[in-house]
Amino acid sequence: MNKEQILEKTAKEYFNSGNDEFNKERYNSSLVLYFKALVALIDLYILKNTGNTPSSHTDRFKITKDKFKELYFILDKDFPFYQDSYVQVMSKDLTEVIKNDAEFMAKKNKIELQ
Template sequence: MKEEISTKREILEKTAREYFNSAEDEFKKERYNSSLVLFFKSLIALVDLYIFQKLGETPSSHNERFRITKENFPEIYEIIDKDFPFYQDSYNILMSKELVEVIKEDVKKLAEKTKTKL
């Protein structure tokens, strides 16, 4: 069991870091929609890591993630509830540099909460 827990944690940390670094690359190229999507994916990996650290489980869908955070971690819920619509809109609307920077800061907050180095 301990090996499984370590592996799940490591996978979530690695994917969060990978998405974050890819988002940074896209941001430097001024590809803000791609950057936002990748920062949001990093954020979600860190939210899942936080849930795993606190509850020993990971959500299987966005709906479950929202429910778990709303019931147990309202400060985390507020972040993803605020950022999720921008992720959804990124398919239809051009995202601004400033908005992407806000999402990036939210990722950094979650990285700090989970003690994850990005």
């Protein structure tokens, strides 16, 4: 498998696992998985448009801020919730926001998550 195929496969796996956790009302786990799907999809978009993938969250923020502002704003908005999920209880509504952002990125990449 090449990098593009791996990112697409992992995004789908994270997203669908997020759905499983969401349906069990495990919103912290679900949010983390949706965020991981979102990051994989952002990395896929970056790869398709630059030929490279970020090596870290810091690198991802820099690349999106410099080249893909719309994606930067999504990351900047969602990353604190991902961090908070380790020490706070996440709500259903907030989890759905991250899920919707992952679905938005899937559409941008022209892939089906399920």
